[in-house]
Amino acid sequence: MTKSDSKSARSDNYPFALRLQDLAPSSLKLAAAGSRTSAIDLASGAPLFPTPVLMKAGAVDAIMGDQNQYGNPWGDLVLRQKIAEFTSEVCGNGTGSAIDPERQITITNGSSSALAATLFATINPGDEVLVFEPCYESYISAIKMAGGIPRFVPLNPDDWSIRLDRLEDAFTPKTRAAILNSPHNPTGQIFTADQISYLLDLLEVNNGILISDEIYSNLIFGENRHISPLASCAVDPERVVVINGLSKAYNVSGWRIGWVLASAARTEAVRIVHSTFGLSAPTPLQVAARLAFEPADTEEEAAEAPGSIAYYQGNLDILHQAIVDAGMKAVKPRGGTFILADASNLRTDQLSARDVLLEKTGILTISGTPFFPEQKSGDRYLRFCFARERQLIEEACQKLALLGQPPESPQ
Secondary structure (H helix, E strand, O other): OOHHHHHHHOOOOOOOOHHHOOOOOOHHHHHHOOOOOOOEEOOOOOOOOOOOHHHHHHHHHHHHOOOOOOOOOOOOHHHHHHHHHHHHHHHOOOHHHHOOHHHHEEEEEHHHHHHHHHHHHHOOOOOEEEEEEOOOHHHHHHHHHOOOEEEEEEOEOOOOEOOHHHHHHHOOOOEEEEEEEOOOOOOOOOOOHHHHHHHHHHHHHOOOEEEEEOOOOOOEOOOOOOOOHHHOOOOOHHHEEEEEEOOOOOOOOOOOEEEEEOOHHHHHHHHHHHHHOOOOOOHHHHHHHHHHHOOOOOHHHHHHOOOOHHHHHHHHHHHHHHHHHOOOEEOOOOEOOEEEEEOHHHOOOOOOHHHHHHHHHOEEOEEOHHHOOOOOOHHHEEEEEOOOOHHHHHHHHHHHHHHHOOOOOOO
16 A cells, blocks of 8 residues: 555544544533623523632632642542541431442542543443433533443423333343433432332343432422432442532532542542543642531521522522513422523524523523433523522513513504
């Protein structure tokens, strides 16, 4: 073969890794950037509340105290111990009470990195991963980059619950894992103990694992409660991986503090990937992150502060009502930071619901399209984020009220 022939043979018009062929940068993050600086931003998923003063001071102290170099590659041990204690409390008398912070917890650069490391350490090319739709867009990219195939299981749109009658049919001989996000992004659903137990039973029969994304586990409203798969005494701990982080509940999305909690054997595999992709999160921020697990100074402060559960609940109540009054349909979330609304009433032949809302009210939201990769029905939905200062939420509600008013008659 001549030099010219060799060059032609390698020229396939796609000079990059084949695993990237159907992938693109996250449309959620690009859309959240918005197109109008004057818009009321209810698109971005980042909580727009101040970081707790104690944690900010802890970060400054750590930096000034020269805790700025590489630390333990698996994460700050004190932080891992606190995470183990926190998880054990959440899980009560279940499996969580026996967590070994040395061998079962790995600190990562955010929860997305934790999920990716878990998938790369778990699935082989051609393996299938069950994903409940609507779903967080980055799950699909991570699965495909790891060589896996996402297999979608639609949630019941009446209440966004898992349809147990359709779950068993989703399993095939290639099923390797399922990803469960509870509270759920974008719907705010909290899945029940019965739903989780049934899913775990099917995974055990099919020799699969459950990857439990619990990033919103500290944001639960009313009488609802978070249910971690690890809370079950009957669960095989080898079959559950928990993904979590501080970004949402502690208003530190830019710190990138996430973690993977898994069995000791699976943790060894996760750490191979983790150490290849960038080691641990920033050392001084890990040290400061220990303070997230300290109790609040007073109950009164915790109840009134922006970003507290009570504050979130107030935002949710008034925004959900305004969305419904504007003619949209929305199941009220039980947790998390989002409302997913059916905005079919806003669409026109020329404009999407997102664009109509932005044009008429100046409110920037996320189209539901990236959350429905298989059903292709997401353009009827809008995702609203209520992790905002109350004044901004009230302003948005005033703008939404305009949608319910008849147009002014010409003079």
